[in-house]
Amino acid sequence: MKKVLLLLAKGFESFEASVFIDVIGWNLVDGDKTTKLYTCGFTKEVTGAFGVKLNVDYLINEIDINEFEALAIPGGFEEYGFYEEAYHPEFLELIRQFNQKDKIITSICVGALPIAKSGVLNERKATTYNHKKSVRQKQLEELGAIVQNSPIVIDKNIITSWSPATAIGVALLLLKMLTTEENSNHIKGLMGF
Template sequence: MKKVLLLLANGFEAVEASVFTDVIGWNKSDGDGTTELITAGIRENLKCTFNFTVIPEMKISEINIHEFDALAIPGGFEEAGFYEDAYSEDFLNIIREFDRAGKIIASICVGALPIGKSGVLVGRNATTYNFGIRQKQLSEFGVNVLGTEPIVIDNNIITSYNPSTAFDVAFKLLEMLTSKVNCQNVKRLMGFYQDISL
């Protein structure tokens, strides 16, 4: 079983988290059955950007990265407190450990910023939210920002430039964990292809 750790910061954007839970969940139930997702956070209760509460399955202190194959990080809003958790040393250390082990790290939108702050993207290619100051902030962490690319993959790290890329990032993660054929089948089952006979 391939296990994905969905690392949630307070103030995360719900839609960006839900694509990971749904794509990995659809694969578990209707795809090749080889994936599972576990949620974790610093707090016992996390409030998402637009005000509903989530109870993560694990506290960040309980994470053993050797039990996981990939890390997924949704973005969030500064006004909702996202960076308080996402820039904490406990959060950044999980990112560093996954990268040191060569495991996949997939992020959406400003989920790339804690990856940049952790130091693992120095001299590497990435992107983040493509409006306002966020790409400049990512470059200040020593990252080569490819600002016009919707999704950037540099070895084991996937970054993207806004919420519109969310499903594409989740499907790329599934493809990297399983196979292209399996990923296409899950996309078909979820209705992403018009021709359902594919």
Template sequence: MKKVCLLLADGFEAVEASVFTDVIGWNKSLGDGTTQLVTVGLHDQLQCTFNFTVIPELQVSDMNIDEFDALAIPGGFEEAGFYEDAYSEPFLGVIREFERQGKIIASICVGALPVGKSGILVGREGTTYNLGEGRRQKQLAEFGVKVAPDQPIVVDGNIITSYNPSTAFDVAFKLLEMLTTKENCVHVKRLMGFV
């Protein structure tokens, strides 16, 4: 079984988290059956951008990264406190350890910013939220990332980044493809009505 850690910061966007739970869940139930998703956070209860609350299955302090094959990070809103968790050392430490072990890291929208802040994207290509005069993309560049401003999704080795919430399903499907096979991913897309 390939396990995905869905790493949630307070202030995360529920829709960006839900695509990972659905795509990985559909694969577990109706695809090749080889994937499982576990929600992980820094607190007993997390609140998303628009007040939806989630109780993560594990806290960062209790997780064993060796048991996971991939990391998924949804973005969130600054006004909802996203960066307080996402830029914290425990959160960044998880990202660094997944990279040290060469595991897949998939982020959506501003979920790329903690990936950039962790230092693992220095000199590599990536992207993040592209609207609002490119402010978030400039922040990503300040972390030493070669920003591809017009690419909706950027894959650089084991790291997937994307430029806004509209890319969420595509990122989740790319993660599934990298964990399983292209054929299996197409099969799950077909079951979910995407092809």
């Protein structure tokens, strides 16, 4: 079984988290049945943007990265405290550990910023939220990434994207990397995309 860890900081964007839950879950039920998703946060109940609450499977200090094939990080809202946890040293160290083992790391929107803050995007291609010449892309560049004007960017083992509109594409790309293109397309079709 290929395990995916969904790493949630408070203030996470629920739509961006849900695409990973759904795509990996659909594959477990109707695909090649080789993937399973687990959630993780600093507290057992993580409060996302707009007051959405999610009970997680693991606390961040309980994670053994050797059990997982991939890390998924949804973005979140500063107004709901996203960066307080997304920039926490333990959050950043977990990202570094996944990268050191060349495991897949994928993010949506500003989920790229903690990846960059961890140092693993230094001199690597990436993107993040781009609405109205967003300051977020400037921040990504200041954190060492080579910012690309593209909705989804892949640099070796890391996938970044620029908005919730890219979410399903990123989740299906993760599934393709974990399984096969044929399987990913099968799930895409079943989900009606």
